[in-house]
Amino acid sequence: MGELKDTVKGLGNEIAGNAKQAIGKARKDPAQQAxxxxxxxxxxxxxxxxxxxxxLGDRI
Structure with missing residues (x-):
């Protein structure tokens, strides 16, 4: 079950990060892009x- 939680959280962070980069680029804000x-x-x-x-399944 931990694998699904990590995958979903990771996908959410990746999407949010891409959005922040796009906004930072539009605003010419390198700090937000970073x-x-x-x-x-x-x-x-x-x-x-x-x-x-x-x-690894249940081995961890």
Whole structure:
């Protein structure tokens, strides 16, 4: 069950990060773009963790 939670949270962070980057680009705000990129990367890592948990199953 943890794999689904991590995957969903990761996807949410990735989407939010992409939105922040787009807003930062439109406003010419490099700080917001960087914050968005960091959030996107966090989301990608969370999704990766979900995939690992899924592959290992109940062994973790």
């Amino acid at each position: 914050e968005g990129k960091a959030q996107e990367l966090k989301g990608e890592a969370q999704q990766g963790l979900g995939k690992v948990k899924g592959a």
